[in-house]
Every structure is written in structure tokens, then in C-alpha cells.
Amino acid sequence: MPKKYHITPKPAPLDMDYVFKFTIVRGENCINCGKCIKVCIYEAHKRRTDDPRKMADPNTVVCRNCFRCIQECPRGALEKSINKDYSNIGGAFWKPDILMSLWKQAEDGNVPVSGAGYRGPFTGIGFDSMWTDMSEIVRPTRDGIHGREYINTGVDLGSKLNHLTFDSNGQLISVVPETIDLPFPILFDITAYKLSLHVKEAILKAASVIQTCLIIPVTEITPELEKHSDNIIPSLASTDIDKHEAILKKARLVAIDYSDAMxxxxxxxxxxxxxxxxxxxxxxxxxxxxxxxxxxxxxxNGAEIIQIVADYRGQEINESSGKDGRLLKDIIRAIHSRLVEDKIRDSVTLVASGGIGMAEHVPKAMLCGSDLTAIDIPLLVALGVRVFEEPQKLLVFPEGLDKIPSRKLTQRIVNLMGAWHSQILEMMGAMGIREARRLRGESGRAIFFEEIDRESFGKLFKKEKR
Ligand code: SF4
Ligand code: SF4
Structure with missing residues (x-):
């Protein structure tokens, strides 16, 4: 059995005020009986250190919303309410829940538990209107994540042959194109953001730890970053290729911005x-x-790897498409189908990017037809960044970010990727897919809301043709 790819998380808390969903307030009628201490397994309730006869303020940060303390308090002294700041962050795509979940995963690499079950809607926009077939979950003993079988999250970048040709003596005459293997189907991409050298270095080191690569504008590659050249993908315009010979010489992959001339x-x-x-x-x-x-x-024309860059909410970026533009899920499905129809799907690796915000989006994008994904905003949220969508896109960086040791920032991104790796393994195990390469275009393993809605109710509600 090959050595398992593993991402090692370590606690890396940030000394900053996160915005949490609920605030728990202890009322005046508390009799300091301490029952809430016993019932909260997350230790949100403690006695005051200076006067143990009294209860300290609840620690909302560790609360997992199980409501047990609220129900069991003999005096009904605890009150939970939605934090106003929480409702104001994010937006329709980067929902507060997503941001909070990313912060928590970056803290320790654990998969967050909601504790109170899922109470949201069963469908939404984009990847939320797509479910994966988890039928294999009923056979946990066969599930590789528990040690019996190996689940491989590795993917490769480059063109592949759809068949091999041999001569009459049985000798291979096809030239097998070169590919690059990655153990995890995620690239990092910070081309859209102006970041300090300190932050860029931390992200690059995290890319090196998890054995992936960082796409970064070639003009931002300083000598400090060049030390990690194995994990750097310089990004540039096709007209600038000759200007950056020294950097390109060291690169395994080069990202070029599309232009019609290509x-x-x-x-x-x-x-x-x-x-x-x-x-x-x-x-x-x-x-x-x-x-x-x-x-x-x-x-x-021979392109071997193509990155599809949607906007930060995973929407088409065509001016004219406005709000009605397609979302990444539909864009990738359309591209994959087109390449399959043209019988050239294996000739190219597709990277889906823009609006990949949660672990589940990675296998979902792959089921829609991409080979792997590239992420940007989740890396920044892991470092404590707040995202606002309205009235316009705004990223608020935590104060003093450049003074936090680079090692801690790197570990937070490693933790986030560790949590995503665990979730991707869970999903693949439950889908009965042991190879990430097999996820590509495996839409039979997914259920699309629009399709079942049309199949189930289309005939009933279709307008009669007269
Ligand atoms: S259970 Fe209720 S009354 Fe008892 S200490 Fe906790 S908040 Fe106070
Ligand atoms: S709601 Fe649950 S997790 Fe939160 S403080 Fe109460 S008992 Fe603890």
C-alpha cells in the first residue's frame, strides 16, 4: 500500500475577535448552581477565577450551539441571540456560516460540528443546488478513511493520451506527454490580491507543506519567495515571457493570461x-x-492545462451577463460536455477557480467536470480576513497581521487544508470513489436540483401549448 498522504494540523489560534453567530448572555436570575458547567462538554461555562462562587461570562467562542445549557438551566437564566455583527459580514455567497467555519478550521484543523443539526434550506444557488450520492456510507467497514482501503486524493496536471499506439512488434510508439502530480486537488492562487511579503511568504510555505503550488504574479516573486521556487507558478501576460527568463527557468508550471491572439x-x-x-x-x-x-x-491548438477563472462568487465575469450569469457549477459542466463531445477531454486538465469556498466545493467542481480546483479567498479567511459582499466586495485584514509569526500563519492554512482533506476523504469514501481522478465528470454520482425538479414537476407545471 502506498504511503498515505497526510496533512498534520496543530493548534494555531489567533489573538483576534472573531465574529460568532450567537451571543450567550447569563441573566441576573442565575443562582450560580453550576449545572451549565456540567452539561456543556465544550467548557463554555466556567466559574470566575477571582471568586469561584460566581459564574464567569460564557465563552461563546467554543460554543457549538447544542442549546443544552439553555434547556437545562433551572432558572432559565441563559439567553442565546444572533450576534448583529455576524449577520452583517459576508453576503449571499460568502455566507457568515462559511466564514465562521473557515476560521474554526484554521484554528486547529478539525472539522467543525454544528451541534444542533442542519436547519438550513435543502437547496440554494450554485454548488448548494447539487448533492452527492453518499450511498456507500452504509458500508463503513469498507470505508478507506477508517484504515481498510487507501483513498487517493492525487491528481495530475497536463495532457493525457486517450489511447496508446503500438507498432507491429508491440513497441509503444505513442509519445506520452509529461505530467505533474499533486497529492491534493487544490492549487493556491493569489493573483487577484495585493498582499504583503509576510503574508505571501506564509501562504507559499503552506503550499510547500501540503505539496501544492501557488499561482502568483511574476512581478511579485522576490528573492525571499524564490527560495520556494518548486511551489511557485509565475503568472504573466504572454507578451512578458521574454522579460522574466530567470524566474521562468526555475518554474515547473507557468500561468499565462488568456488573450484572443492565443x-x-x-x-x-x-x-x-x-x-x-x-x-x-x-x-x-x-x-x-x-x-x-x-x-x-x-x-x-495544444493547450495542456486551462484554468477557468470565475469571479469571487463563482459567477461568470462577462459584463453583459450581470446577475443572471452562469455559476461555476454550470460553467464547468458546459465546458466538460463540450470537450467530451469534441472527443478531446483527455487532452487538457481543467482547473476550476472562483467561488471555491468550502471543502465540499472541491469534489463537487470535479464531479461537474474539472480535474482540480484553485482557491484564493479561503486562504485569506484562514488568516482572519473578513469578507463583505455589499455594497461592494471588501476584504478587511486583521490589524497587526504582519506582526504575527509567519509560522503561525502558515500553520493556519495547513490546518484549513487538513480539515478540507478530511472532509474530501469522507465524501469520497461515502461515494465509494477511491481515486480523486475518477471524480472528474462523474455526474452520475451527483444529483442536480434543477434536473430532479424538472423531472418531477416539469410536466405538472409546464404551460400547455395551444
Ligand atoms: S445553570 Fe443557570 S442558574 Fe445554574 S449557573 Fe448556569 S446559568 Fe446559572
Ligand atoms: S449551547 Fe451547548 S455548546 Fe453552547 S454553551 Fe450551551 S451547552 Fe455549551
């Missing part, structure tokens, strides 16, 4: 990069309205 002669561009080294090329294509057309043409 559709005419992509091979020439690849040759230009190969002049500097033998790196594989990622073309970063914005998720515009006709993105499947662009991806199909680029693939026919």
Missing part, C-alpha cells in the same frame, strides 16, 4: 516558453459567456 497560434506561445525551460503551461481563461468555445479551441 487562439491563432498557441503552439508558438508554447515554444516561446519552452525556449526558457520545459515547464507546462496553464492558460488562465476568464469565465466569460463563450468560455466553452475558447477552451475547446485552445485544447485543439
Amino acid at each position: 487562439l491563432k497560434d498557441f503552439q508558438a506561445l508554447k515554444e516561446k516558453i519552452k525556449k526558457h525551460n520545459h515547464a507546462l503551461t496553464i492558460v488562465r481563461v476568464p469565465a466569460v459567456k463563450n468560455v466553452e468555445e475558447i477552451v475547446a479551441k485552445l485544447t485543439q
Whole structure:
């Protein structure tokens, strides 16, 4: 059995005020009986150290919302209410629940438990309108995550052959293209954000620990960052390739921003990069309205890896599509179907990015047809950043972030990825999929709300044609 890929979490709390969902208030009628201390297994209730006869203020940070202390207090002295600040953070996509969950996962690498069950709606937009088939969960003894079988989260980047050709003597004559293996289907991408060197270094070190790569603008690669060149993917415009020879020489992967000129002669561009080294090329294509057309043409012209870049909420970024634009789930499905129809799906690796905010989004994007994903905002939220969507996108960085030891920031991202790795293993185990590569386009393992809604109620509510 191959050695298991493992991400080791360690506690890395930040000394900052998180915004938590509930506030617990102890009323004046508390008789300091201490029953709440006994019933709360998360130790949210304690006595005051200076006067143990009295109760200290509840520690909301550790509360998991089970409501047990509220129910069991003999005086009804505890009150739980929604924290106003909590309702104001995030937005329709980056919901407060997602932000809080990311903060908690970054603290210690554990998968957060809600404690009070799931009380939200059963469908929503984007990935929330998609469920995965967990039928294998009924056979836990076969489940690899409990040690019996190996679940491989590894993926590879590059073009693959859809068949091999042998000569009449049985000798292989196909040239097998070069690929790069990653043990985990996530790349880091900070191209959209201006970050301090301290933060960039911490993110890059985390990429190195979990054995992935960081996409970063080539102009931001300083000598300090170059030390980790194995984990750096320099990102640049095709017109700047010759200006950055020294950095490109060390890169295993190079990310180039898409331009329409590429559709005419992509091979020439690849040759230009190969002049500097033998790196594989990622073309970063914005998720515009006709993105499947662009991806199909680029693939026919020899593109080996294509990153689909949706906006930060996972929406199409075409100006004209406005709010009605497609979401990442539908964009990736459309691209995958187009490549399958054209019989060129294996020729290219698809990276889905923009709006990947939770562990479950990774296997869901892959079931829709991507080979792997790239993330940005979750890395920043792990460092304590608050996200606001309204009235416009705003990221608020915690004060003093640059004074926090880089080791701690790195560990927080490692913790987040450790928690995501555990959740992805759980999902794959429950789906009976032991190889992450097999997730790609396996839409039979997913249930799409729009489809079952149409199948179940479409006939009933369809307007009669007259
Ligand atoms: S159980 Fe109620 S009355 Fe007893 S200490 Fe806790 S809050 Fe006070
Ligand atoms: S609601 Fe549950 S987790 Fe929260 S403080 Fe009360 S007993 Fe503890």
C-alpha cells in the first residue's frame, strides 16, 4: 500500500475577535448552581477565577450551539441571540456560516460540528443546488478513511493520451506527454490580491507543506519567495515571457493570461516558453459567456492545462451577463460536455477557480467536470480576513497581521487544508470513489436540483401549448 498522504494540523489560534453567530448572555436570575458547567462538554461555562462562587461570562467562542445549557438551566437564566455583527459580514455567497467555519478550521484543523443539526434550506444557488450520492456510507467497514482501503486524493496536471499506439512488434510508439502530480486537488492562487511579503511568504510555505503550488504574479516573486521556487507558478501576460527568463527557468508550471491572439497560434506561445525551460503551461481563461468555445479551441491548438477563472462568487465575469450569469457549477459542466463531445477531454486538465469556498466545493467542481480546483479567498479567511459582499466586495485584514509569526500563519492554512482533506476523504469514501481522478465528470454520482425538479414537476407545471 502506498504511503498515505497526510496533512498534520496543530493548534494555531489567533489573538483576534472573531465574529460568532450567537451571543450567550447569563441573566441576573442565575443562582450560580453550576449545572451549565456540567452539561456543556465544550467548557463554555466556567466559574470566575477571582471568586469561584460566581459564574464567569460564557465563552461563546467554543460554543457549538447544542442549546443544552439553555434547556437545562433551572432558572432559565441563559439567553442565546444572533450576534448583529455576524449577520452583517459576508453576503449571499460568502455566507457568515462559511466564514465562521473557515476560521474554526484554521484554528486547529478539525472539522467543525454544528451541534444542533442542519436547519438550513435543502437547496440554494450554485454548488448548494447539487448533492452527492453518499450511498456507500452504509458500508463503513469498507470505508478507506477508517484504515481498510487507501483513498487517493492525487491528481495530475497536463495532457493525457486517450489511447496508446503500438507498432507491429508491440513497441509503444505513442509519445506520452509529461505530467505533474499533486497529492491534493487544490492549487493556491493569489493573483487577484495585493498582499504583503509576510503574508505571501506564509501562504507559499503552506503550499510547500501540503505539496501544492501557488499561482502568483511574476512581478511579485522576490528573492525571499524564490527560495520556494518548486511551489511557485509565475503568472504573466504572454507578451512578458521574454522579460522574466530567470524566474521562468526555475518554474515547473507557468500561468499565462488568456488573450484572443492565443487562439491563432498557441503552439508558438508554447515554444516561446519552452525556449526558457520545459515547464507546462496553464492558460488562465476568464469565465466569460463563450468560455466553452475558447477552451475547446485552445485544447485543439495544444493547450495542456486551462484554468477557468470565475469571479469571487463563482459567477461568470462577462459584463453583459450581470446577475443572471452562469455559476461555476454550470460553467464547468458546459465546458466538460463540450470537450467530451469534441472527443478531446483527455487532452487538457481543467482547473476550476472562483467561488471555491468550502471543502465540499472541491469534489463537487470535479464531479461537474474539472480535474482540480484553485482557491484564493479561503486562504485569506484562514488568516482572519473578513469578507463583505455589499455594497461592494471588501476584504478587511486583521490589524497587526504582519506582526504575527509567519509560522503561525502558515500553520493556519495547513490546518484549513487538513480539515478540507478530511472532509474530501469522507465524501469520497461515502461515494465509494477511491481515486480523486475518477471524480472528474462523474455526474452520475451527483444529483442536480434543477434536473430532479424538472423531472418531477416539469410536466405538472409546464404551460400547455395551444
Ligand atoms: S445553570 Fe443557570 S442558574 Fe445554574 S449557573 Fe448556569 S446559568 Fe446559572
Ligand atoms: S449551547 Fe451547548 S455548546 Fe453552547 S454553551 Fe450551551 S451547552 Fe455549551
